[in-house]
Amino acid sequence: MADTIKGDLKRLNLNMLYSLDAILNSRTLTEAGQRVLLTQAAMSIALRKLRGQLHDDIVQYHAGEHRFTPLADALRPQVRQFLWEAHRLFNLSVSFDPATEERSIRIAAPEYLETMFVSKLVRSLRVIAPRVTVHLVRWAAAAPGSVFERAGADLMVVPAPLIDDRMESAYLFDDQIACIAWTDNGVVGDALSSRTYLDHPHAIVEDGDVGAYVSDRRHATLLARRRIVASAGGLSALPLLLIETDLVATTSMWLAQHFASLLPVRVLGSPFGQDDISIHAQWQKHRSGDPLIQWIIGELRRISMILPHRGKNGGSAIGINTIYGKDKR
Known part of the structure; x- marks a missing residue:
């Protein structure tokens, strides 16, 4: 046979x-x-x-x-x-000319990275690589590496705890965990200790909660012990659950700043301190020689380097004022 x-x-x-x-x-x-x-x-x-x-x-x-x-x-x-x-x-090429070449790339990332970082890449490419098309593909936290086979992704951007060891990987930048609450929430002060964090009721995102991105055991335990009373189907609805309530939400520092710039919510001091969550790019090993892949990774790094706020390990964490060109000082 x-x-x-x-x-x-x-x-x-x-x-x-x-x-x-x-x-x-x-x-x-x-x-x-x-x-x-x-x-x-x-x-x-x-x-x-x-x-x-x-x-x-x-x-x-x-x-x-x-x-x-x-x-x-x-x-x-x-x-x-x-x-x-x-x-x-x-389609073999040993170089990539962003100004003239017509290529396509499919990128997978968690919703919050898609919102705050990959979207900035798209805006950058429209200026320096106008003939490159970008497609954002559906990402699944349960099996992040499957996006290469299931959705034909070329590149994946993920927090370190979700790295797939079968793929090539490159460090990009750092993020941090933050807490937010309604601006007029009188029950919550300016900062939360571990005890007060657990005392308050919480809202989360049903699929994509920040708990999936945390590797520190103490922080993971703290997140697991939250008293969850409301959940949102997506990130855009999360801050809306907080308005005119006593709820607290835990999310990316980037998103916390983003929400605070648009809605009546404020960023709180969190019990998670200044510990960083490193963000990485991943791609299939047999694509390592593709100049487009390497150029996009370089562009992601370039974008992260021009962002003003940096984590303690030297990687940058994004600021909402930089993303939207606003200065709220």
Whole structure:
């Protein structure tokens, strides 16, 4: 059987591999066809050919459900990596000219980094690399490294505790943890100790709470002991839960400053001190030679270096006045 498969694989062309990749990463043949701009009928023909050449069903569809074979599950990451390698081979370049080259990059990051940092990169690229398109892809805290296979990400920006050891990594800058409350919250003072932090009721973001980004055991314990009475579906709703209430929220220092500049909330001294959370860029090892990847990493570092506030380890933490060009002094 192995010899037969090996012989038949010689007849697979690149277009069939694109069809196979689409099938392996889709729930239906219609969805797979949309990925490669083929009709469902054409995808059915492609699936039939692939089944014959691989001597495997690959996937079974029944009553709206789909089930991949073990061979399909094993092929999925390898086919995706092969296609990335083929794309890199046929688009090989040893340099990158931001002013003239037309390229595309897909970046994955937690929502707060997407809001406060990657968005600044987009604005910068519109000036110095106008022909580079940036696509922000959905990020999952439970399996951050999956964005490379699942969403075709080229680069991932993550806090250190979520680094995927299988990927290449580069330090970018530091962030810190901060607390915020409604401006007229008379119950909360200007700063919170560990005891008063636990005494107050808290609001959190349901998916993307800052607790996922903390590696210090003491801080993780403190966050785990919060008395949570409200949760938001996204970051934009978090400060709204605080207004006209006695609630406290814990978030990134960047976001705390951002919220305080726009809404009636204030930044509090927190029991987390000045401990930094380092932020890193990650990419697949086989993409290390791509000049666009390296140029984007360099641009991320450049942006972080011109931001005024720095963490104790020398990495920069962003200030809202810098991002929006405001001076509130």
